[in-house]
Amino acid sequence: MFFTYIYRELRRRHRQALFTALGLAVGVGLVVAVTAYAGGVSDAQNTVLHSLYGVGTDITVSQTAKLGEGGPQSFGMQPSDDSQRGKKFKRDAITASPGQQSLAASKVDTITGLKGVDAATGSLSLSSIHVEGKFAEMSGGSAAQPAAGATPQAAPSQAPINVSSFSISGVDVTDLELGPLSSGEVTTGRSFTSSEANAKVALVTKAYAKQNSLAVGDVKKISGIKFEIVGIVTLPSGSTSSDLYIPLARAQKLSDNKNKVNQIYVRADSAESIAAVKKEIKTTLPKATVTTAQDLADQVSGSLASASSLADRLGKWLAIAALVAAFLVASLLTVSAVSRRVREFGTLKALGWKSRRIVGQVLGESVVTGLAGGVIGVVLGIAGARLITAFSPDLKATMGNAAQTGPGASPGGGMMEAMGNAAQTVTVQLSAPISLNLVLLAVGLALAGGLLAGALGGWRASRLRPADALSRLD
Amino acid sequence: MTVTTMRTLEEDSMLYDLTGVTKRYTQGRKTIDALAGIDLRIAEGEFLVIQGSTGSGKTTLLQMLGALDRPTSGSLIYEGRDVAKLGEGDLTELRSHSYGFVFQSFNLIPTLTAQENVETALVPWHVGGEERRRRAQEALAGVSLADRARHIPSELSGGEQQRVAIARALVREPKVILADEPTGNLDERTRDDIIGLLEELWRERGQTLIVVSHDTWVAGRASRRIWLDAGKLDAPPADDRPVEEADTETVRDAALQV
Numbered sequence: 001m002f003f004t005y006i007y008r009e010l011r012r013r014h015r016q017a018l019f020t021a022l023g024l025a026v027g028v029g030l031v032v033a034v035t036a037y038a039g040g041v042s043d044a045q046n047t048v049l050h051s052l053y054g055v056g057t058d059i060t061v062s063q064t065a066k067l068g069e070g071g072p073q074s075f076g077m078q079p080s081d082d083s084q085r086g087k088k089f090k091r092d093a094i095t096a097s098p099g100q101q102s103l104a105a106s107k108v109d110t111i112t113g114l115k116g117v118d119a120a121t122g123s124l125s126l127s128s129i130h131v132e133g134k135f136a137e138m139s140g141g142s143a144a145q146p147a148a149g150a151t152p153q154a155a156p157s158q159a160p161i162n163v164s165s166f167s168i169s170g171v172d173v174t175d176l177e178l179g180p181l182s183s184g185e186v187t188t189g190r191s192f193t194s195s196e197a198n199a200k201v202a203l204v205t206k207a208y209a210k211q212n213s214l215a216v217g218d219v220k221k222i223s224g225i226k227f228e229i230v231g232i233v234t235l236p237s238g239s240t241s242s243d244l245y246i247p248l249a250r251a252q253k254l255s256d257n258k259n260k261v262n263q264i265y266v267r268a269d270s271a272e273s274i275a276a277v278k279k280e281i282k283t284t285l286p287k288a289t290v291t292t293a294q295d296l297a298d299q300v301s302g303s304l305a306s307a308s309s310l311a312d313r314l315g316k317w318l319a320i321a322a323l324v325a326a327f328l329v330a331s332l333l334t335v336s337a338v339s340r341r342v343r344e345f346g347t348l349k350a351l352g353w354k355s356r357r358i359v360g361q362v363l364g365e366s367v368v369t370g371l372a373g374g375v376i377g378v379v380l381g382i383a384g385a386r387l388i389t390a391f392s393p394d395l396k397a398t399m400g401n402a403a404q405t406g407p408g409a410s411p412g413g414g415m416m417e418a419m420g421n422a423a424q425t426v427t428v429q430l431s432a433p434i435s436l437n438l439v440l441l442a443v444g445l446a447l448a449g450g451l452l453a454g455a456l457g458g459w460r461a462s463r464l465r466p467a468d469a470l471s472r473l474d
Numbered sequence: 475m476t477v478t479t480m481r482t483l484e485e486d487s488m489l490y491d492l493t494g495v496t497k498r499y500t501q502g503r504k505t506i507d508a509l510a511g512i513d514l515r516i517a518e519g520e521f522l523v524i525q526g527s528t529g530s531g532k533t534t535l536l537q538m539l540g541a542l543d544r545p546t547s548g549s550l551i552y553e554g555r556d557v558a559k560l561g562e563g564d565l566t567e568l569r570s571h572s573y574g575f576v577f578q579s580f581n582l583i584p585t586l587t588a589q590e591n592v593e594t595a596l597v598p599w600h601v602g603g604e605e606r607r608r609r610a611q612e613a614l615a616g617v618s619l620a621d622r623a624r625h626i627p628s629e630l631s632g633g634e635q636q637r638v639a640i641a642r643a644l645v646r647e648p649k650v651i652l653a654d655e656p657t658g659n660l661d662e663r664t665r666d667d668i669i670g671l672l673e674e675l676w677r678e679r680g681q682t683l684i685v686v687s688h689d690t691w692v693a694g695r696a697s698r699r700i701w702l703d704a705g706k707l708d709a710p711p712a713d714d715r716p717v718e719e720a721d722t723e724t725v726r727d728a729a730l731q732v
Binding site (some may be wrong): 001004005008009011012184193343346347348349350351352353354355463466467 | 537542562563565567569570571574576577579581583584585586590593594595597598603608642703
């Protein structure tokens, strides 16, 4: 009887039921599409952040160099005495990356010991500059004077001076899950093993290998020391990768930075503790630049950032407004339908139907309408999400510009500086993924709308007097 | 003045005993005394017709007798229980067990078939589906509508709809059938048919039949009739009886001639 009655009643009022269901469907469909879209934007941001930052890294720590510290200094291109004039020279300079001050490696252990930290690892990024050429000859009457200036341009009469540079990262081979190589993929050869902490082995990025015709098994000389290339590594596009990766201890020796690192990668034990961990690191290392993924996300500009703010501002409110409107319409229609059925419910009460049985009947009708709305809404939402995926243009995320031009931008140093210099642009395809949870949420919302409308209608019905069945008061 | 024609019945067989029953409605600042002190006793098995002009309170009295509403004051004893003092739950319980209602506008659920409409009366009893359908079919057969069981009200004539309503009232075999202007929306021929049916069922089953009607022909069929005026019991107007009797004669003659 219960279901027959619901079915018959909804069939009789099918237009109104369909209208209510469609109203709920539009609200729910918007929630699904907007949530899927926001999820897609969030995924895209993660893609960007991972490529810029490394998978699994929550926080990076570095320290800004003081003025004049770090970076290339003298290359010794001036001949020290006249006898050197006209002779060939070759120089290798390995220095820590410009703008970054080294930190004691013990700080890694300090950070690892902090509350909320799951793991921390240090790396040392270096620049290697190789200069090769001939010292300037005597020119004119200034024989006693060394060639003026230290740059090749200052000695235009000389044979060309070749300058080649590449970047090196020293990585902790015992924890490759965290740090600069975490988002990399070894495409040829192998990665480091944990026993290679001090080995003369290197990984080369695919791009650098191609450029310099290097293959697995080849030897690369760094500052005169031979390193065997054991693998070719590919890093996500747009990432701030070095050209070569060698064990940390080797990098420290090469650059005379024993027990020093200039970048610490931290993984928090949960997403919620990241902010607290950042604060703790700040307290422990007051001079350090501590950067979280969120800080980086805030620095992302370009169409991805616009998409993100669109989802956040417009989409969310649009969906909420549509949902509220749908709930209101459903409630009003249900209450007005109950008002038109005064005699019907009065009769049932006169027949001895309990109020709660009548409320149940009204609720049942609304819940079925709500469920129908939910199902239609999910279909609409999925269709909307598909459209977004199909027609959305590639989104571009630009890192660094904001940091350079924004008011109060950091004067440099650390990872932000590296990114600022690089002004990375990453292109990602936006998709709007729909999860089972989202579908359940949608149906749940429509059901809640139905329940709300049914509860209001039921409340109205329960207040009817059985005497209303006899419509006249005479 | 109170009508006292049935006072000869035994005290024990009294089904209803109303003393000083009033019903006051408040609409804004206006108060209406729909019933202004009714003293009335109704015996089991009576066919009582309540007459009165529009606004005299006859439907309100029927509501009180059917436990659809409680009196504002006075006592309304039904089978030894004062309905005026019952809570909402007890009133619902009483309605589902003791009374069968027949309304002027039939009050069938428009979306349900004739049979399902009859079944609605068994819902409060939590009767199983199979049993419910069987009893509903029997009740419909009792009003000669077995073949219309699957029709919805809009597919039935007014007389057929009222028969469905009577089947719905009878399916629980209640002690009292309360009918509010059951022929008010019907043509004369159908009226005779419906009243004939109610009368026949009343004779067969010995239920108490209380009918509100301003139709003197209907009143003429009753075992007793009372007249309401401005919420009080009154003697019938002077011109009532002759008209009604003449009316009844005419109908009987007409029936004989057919």
